[in-house]
Amino acid sequence: MTNMMASAQAQLREMLLNALGTLTTEGKIPAESIPAFKIEIPADKSHGDFATNIAMASAKALHMPPRNIAQLLVDALYFKGSYFSRAEIAGPGFMNFFLEKRWFSDTVQSVLDEKEEYGKSDDGKGKRALVEFVSANPTGPMHVGNARGAALGDGISSLLEWTGWHTEREFYINDAGNQIEKFGKSLSLRYLQLCSEKGQEVWNAHKDDVEKLAEIIYGEDGNSPDFPMPDDVYLGKDIIIHSANYYGIHKNDVETVSEEERRNALVGYALPLNIEGLERDLKSYRVIYDNWFKESALHADGSVDRIIDKLTEQGDTYEQEGAIWFRAEKYGADKDFVLRRANGIPTYIVPDIAYHMDKLVTRNFDKAINVLGADHHGYVPRLKAALTALGVDTSRLDVVLMQMVMLFRNGKPAKLSKRSGKAIGLVTLLEDIPLDAARFFFNMREANSHFEFDLDLAVEKSSQNPVYYVQYAHARICSILRNLQQDGLYSDDKSMNELPAPETPQEIELVRHIAEFPATVSASAKVYDPSRITKYAIELATLFHRFYDVCSVKNAETPEIRQARIGICRATAQTLRNAMAILKVDCPEKM
Secondary structure, three states: OOOHHHHHHHHHHHHHHHHHHHHHHOOOOOOOOOOOOOEEOOOOHHHOOEEEOHHHHHHHHHOOOHHHHHHHHHHHOOOOOOOEEEEEEEOOOEEEEEEOHHHHHHHHHHHHHHHHHOOOOOOOOOOEEEEEOOOOOOOOOOEHHHHHHHHHHHHHHHHHHHOOOEEEEEEEEOOOOHHHHHHHHHHHHHHHHHHOHHHHHHHHHHOOOHHHHHHHHHOOOOOOOOOOOOOOOOOOHHHHHHHHHHHHHHOOOOOOOOHHHHHHHHHHHHHHHHHHHHHHHHHHOOOOOOEEEEHHHHHHOOHHHHHHHHHHHOOOEEEEOOEEEEOHHHHOOOOOEEEEOOOOOEOOHHHHHHHHHHHHHHOOOOEEEEEEEHHHOOHHHHHHHHHHHOOOOHHHEEEEEEOOEEEEEOOEEOOEOOOOOOEOEHHHHHHHOOHHHHHHHOOOOOOOOOEEEEHHHHHOOOOOOHHHHHHHHHHHHHHHHHHHHHOOOOOOOOOHHHOOOOOOHHHHHHHHHHHOHHHHHHHHHHOOOOHHHHHHHHHHHHHHHHHHHHOOOOOOOOHHHHHHHHHHHHHHHHHHHHHHHHHOOOOOOOO
16 A cells, blocks of 8 residues: 655655764764654645755754755765655755655556555554444434434545554444333324324325325424313324334333333334334445444443442542432543432433443553534533543543534525425435435535535535545546547556656646545544545546646647556546545436
8 A cells, every 4th residue: 555645754754864864974964863754745836856954953963054954964864766866955954855656657657557456555454443323312303414424424434444453434323212102292292183183084095105294294394273282292294103103013002001101102113113214324324334323232231230330439420319320520521410319310421431441441442532512512521520430441442522414405504305395305305416416415524514515505406516626636637548549549557657647737636646545545544534535536636637637648749648647647646536435425427
């Protein structure tokens, strides 16, 4: 797995250290330890391909002006056989270095040799990461925020895989606690409404069209005068549909049983269907999980109770008004919090603590990465405080907080699907826009940035649409290569080192950007930021279009230059495919 930028940087560092050694041996500089220095890529490429501050960093140790040190280094550097052609001194002593054309040819060849592997690294080799994302409430359909979380979490997982981590994707099913109680209550009330006289009238008239039945019972706002509901329940039509389908199978079987028994029966029917629906919908979004972890399992095996018992044994809890509190401030949280209410029921955070103990202790992942909504910013330090108290190194838990999404249509906020009239969630979103656009758009901004999703732009077939623009660049390359083959002009029988090296500024700029792909992937993985890949792909497409507008492939100056440019086209297409593969976005050959 080649990283030509890293190879050149490492070679330059060795050249500089060798030059310092030569100068020391010749007595031109004192034998002093050289402080750490930087080798960077200048923002302005006219200043060179690499720059270093070695002369300025060494000035104090060597008791010499930086420009004098820089001049000595330039004179002592040995360029023959290296990737560098020359060095220049700038300003008070910065040193700029220019790459040999051979390096650009080697870069193209490395892409052609490595193909689908280009851009991968072994940064995380031997380490295991668990990425938990979406974990939507299973009591209803996923909202548009989940669509962003799914694209983001899956992108992070792919980046980790590309950098050598053994990565598992996990969905945490909140199938216990208050939301399930609320779910059961909602289902029970709707079921009893169907058993009522008015409910039977609607049932008899529309039992063959459950969607229509749900609309009638739902009314204008989910609280029809004929079928009123209290405030503390779920009002979605999906609740009515579940209850109606259950009634269609079981009729009045649970009408007269205890409330607990009725709720258990309805939840036992509806919850698995919801979970199956979540899995199905996410698969349609190209998200496939390795694990579906149930919260209820932590209650069933005693993990939840053991958390409270352990913290109590350590003296990290206290009782107040019948509730058990955790001394969270002692471990860096903003305030103490309740573990078990006075009624004996654990608070929501206790199973979460148990869940993370399972991730980091029982299953012993090197990293647990959670993608959560920005509203969890106060929750994270409390969770980490509890884990710290339990002896867990919380540097192994990283949390990516994701800001809200605003959907826009015709320049205005969009709240309803234009087709169904329902709030736009993952499923209805994919009815409105292409899957590729959704996955690409949701990864165009850093997670901590608010995102305005332009639904009109996502379906537009023009260069204004970023995903279309990138896909078109790939399709254009494929078309160029097909036409060359048809004309008998396509050839790939020579190594790039046997062909003319890139000469034009457009060729050099394009190949330099291709060379930055492995470093971009590595850096993106380290900060859990797939948006760097979308930005990279857009810039690569832009540079290709500039190259093609200036550098003819078919009518190149010589057959050898044409073949070299074919290599550049092939390397560009491969790099685009690899970047889009990380995002799970298709690269069509025709558009």
